Amino acid sequence: MSLLHIENLNVSYGAIRAVKGISFDVEEGEIVTLIGANGAGKTTTLNTIAGLLKPTPYSQITFNDKSLIGIPAHTIVSKGIALCPEGRRVFTGMSVQDNLDMGAFTRDDAEAAETIEKVFESFPRLKERRNQSAGTLSGGEQQMLAMGRALMSKPKLLMLDEPSMGLAPILVQEIFEIIKRLHSQGTTILLVEQNAQMALSVADRAYVLETGKISMSGPARELLEDDRVKKAYLGG
Amino acid sequence: MEILTNLINGMSLGSVYAIIALGYTMVYGIAKMLNFAHGDVIMVGAYICFCAISYLGLPAIAAVLLAVVGCTVLGIVVERLAYKPLRDAPSLNVLITAIGVSYFLQNAALIIMGSDPKSFSSIISLPALRLFDGKLVISATTVLTIVACVVVMVALTFFTTKTKMGKAMRACSEDRGAATLMGINVNSTISMVFAIGSGLAAIAGVLLCSAYPTLMPTTGSMPGIKAFTAAVLGGIGSIPGAALGGVLLGIIEIFARAYIGTQIADAVVFAVLIVMLLIRPAGLLGKDIHEKV
Ligand SMILES: Nc1ncnc2c1ncn2[C@@H]1O[C@H](COP(=O)(O)OP(=O)(O)OP(=O)(O)O)[C@@H](O)[C@H]1O
Ligand SMILES: [Mg+2]
Numbered sequence: 444m445s446l447l448h449i450e451n452l453n454v455s456y457g458a459i460r461a462v463k464g465i466s467f468d469v470e471e472g473e474i475v476t477l478i479g480a481n482g483a484g485k486t487t488t489l490n491t492i493a494g495l496l497k498p499t500p501y502s503q504i505t506f507n508d509k510s511l512i513g514i515p516a517h518t519i520v521s522k523g524i525a526l527c528p529e530g531r532r533v534f535t536g537m538s539v540q541d542n543l544d545m546g547a548f549t550r551d552d553a554e555a556a557e558t559i560e561k562v563f564e565s566f567p568r569l570k571e572r573r574n575q576s577a578g579t580l581s582g583g584e585q586q587m588l589a590m591g592r593a594l595m596s597k598p599k600l601l602m603l604d605e606p607s608m609g610l611a612p613i614l615v616q617e618i619f620e621i622i623k624r625l626h627s628q629g630t631t632i633l634l635v636e637q638n639a640q641m642a643l644s645v646a647d648r649a650y651v652l653e654t655g656k657i658s659m660s661g662p663a664r665e666l667l668e669d670d671r672v673k674k675a676y677l678g679g
Numbered sequence: 680m681e682i683l684t685n686l687i688n689g690m691s692l693g694s695v696y697a698i699i700a701l702g703y704t705m706v707y708g709i710a711k712m713l714n715f716a717h718g719d720v721i722m723v724g725a726y727i728c729f730c731a732i733s734y735l736g737l738p739a740i741a742a743v744l745l746a747v748v749g750c751t752v753l754g755i756v757v758e759r760l761a762y763k764p765l766r767d768a769p770s771l772n773v774l775i776t777a778i779g780v781s782y783f784l785q786n787a788a789l790i791i792m793g794s795d796p797k798s799f800s801s802i803i804s805l806p807a808l809r810l811f812d813g814k815l816v817i818s819a820t821t822v823l824t825i826v827a828c829v830v831v832m833v834a835l836t837f838f839t840t841k842t843k844m845g846k847a848m849r850a851c852s853e854d855r856g857a858a859t860l861m862g863i864n865v866n867s868t869i870s871m872v873f874a875i876g877s878g879l880a881a882i883a884g885v886l887l888c889s890a891y892p893t894l895m896p897t898t899g900s901m902p903g904i905k906a907f908t909a910a911v912l913g914g915i916g917s918i919p920g921a922a923l924g925g926v927l928l929g930i931i932e933i934f935a936r937a938y939i940g941t942q943i944a945d946a947v948v949f950a951v952l953i954v955m956l957l958i959r960p961a962g963l964l965g966k967d968i969h970e971k972v
Contacts, residue, residue, distance in 0.1 A: 520862040532857040549862035
């Protein structure tokens with residue numbers, strides 16, 4: 444059984460149906476990417492898995508063979524799923540250290556102390572700025588903080604929602620290097636990206652989301668060569 | 680000496696406002712609502728203390744503790760029953776509900792305790808402090824009120840900056856969704872803040888009635904409104920702001936009473952708020968809203 448299994452997922456905002464019966468899987472150790480245009484429903488999908496949104500009845504979300512439907516949102520993280528949300532959403536009024544501590548909210552302090560050293564290894568800049576208020580970090584540093592914060596829960600599955608958004612090309616490169624490194628250390632990753640080129644080049648498999656439905660799926664390498672994908676998402 | 684006396688009395692009254700304002704501001708910070716019933720919790724706290732001493736014959740300390748526990752429970756119950764169902768409702772609905780809760784508490788007190796004012800005997804039976812060969816006399820109530828405010832401030836600052844739950848509370852007030860992603864139970868955190876705010880209101884009620892010993896069902900409303908003013912003055916949502924705003928407001932009120940006139944003192948207090956809102960809408964220590972992209 445796959446680590447994450449989504450079947451017939453439907454999510455609505457009032458009368459607006461944002462996700463219309465999608466199904467997909469993430470196997471342990473994979474990087475899976477969801478790509479798609481603005482408004483396709485990528486963020487809605489991740490937020491629903493993380494518990495922030497409730498899917499409509501008959502939707503199935505299974506993680507580690509256990510259903511996540513109907514359990515309180517704040518208990519999802521202790522099941523081993525962390526979301527690094529769109530727009531980073533770091534706690535700007537709190538220090539870098541406190542943000543990371545919040546990431547380990549459900550864990551005991553001794554375990555968290557070990558994890559924070561690993562996070563600082565991945566993001567040395569956060570260590571230098573640990574006492575600085577998160578609101579004063581640059582956009583790239585805030586993204587690293589958001590990722591570090593998500594890693595503090597030591598997730599089995601890390602979901603990243605547009606980690607490269609609004610970053611300079613050099614930083615985008617850096618973020619993707621980090622994604623690759625996290626993957627090689629054994630973290631399973633579900634990646635949502637606008638930057639389809641980059642996403643497809645690091646991912647094992649990919650799903651293309653179009654107005655709430657999956658229109659294509661397959662090994663990332665194949666989609667990278669696919670004419671329709673090239674035309675719609677890779678700029679020619 | 681007169682100025683000094685007024686200043687100290689102002690600080691003492693301001694300390695009461697500050698303790699109430701802290702509850703206002705913390706609840707606003709996390710629940711994003713103005714809990715207009717907060718002032719009436721003060722009244723409930725004072726009545727509990729009054730009854731515990733007059734009818735049950737409890738010692739002062741026990742009576743205060745009972746008031747704190749009673750108000751804490753009241754705060755949690757009110758939040759659960761009245762505000763929690765409206766978590767995602769428009770803020771106007773919540774505001775009207777809060778006003779309803781305020782009337783409910785006042786009328787419940789009216790039915791249970793009657794409309795005649797109760798004379799609250801100060802729970803503080805320590806001798807007054809005499810300074811400068813007796814030229815400056817400060818009552819023990821005044822001193823204790825200021826001390827209580829300082830203690831509350833220090834404790835809250837420690838709680839919100841050093842403890843896990845306190846930080847979680849700040850995380851919830853910044854971004855509930857992100858806090859949920861961290862595994863923080865937003866509902867129980869909001870509950871906790873109502874509990875803390877209401878417990879503080881009980882302390883404020885006892886201190887207020889020790890200084891101004893007439894206790895009626897409406898006793899809490901004016902201090903409640905002034906504490907709200909103090910919270911806005913200091914910057915709503917800001918804990919040091921509430922303390923600063925409260926103390927400033929108390930001093931302004933006492934000086935206005937002494938040098939301008941008793942009748943006009945309240946008008947002066949609210950005029951200060953209006954001027955403040957014109958010059959610095961975010962309040963003295965309030966954050967200007969800015970976001971980084
Ligand atoms: N809070 C909301 N209320 C109503 N509709 C919403 C809300 N959030 C999203 N939607 C709608 O749901 C659809 C999917 O939005 P979603 O944010 O999931 O897209 P996305 O694929 O993440 O897009 P982007 O690449 O721009 O981030 C869109 O049509 C959007 O307008
Ligand atoms: Mg999105």
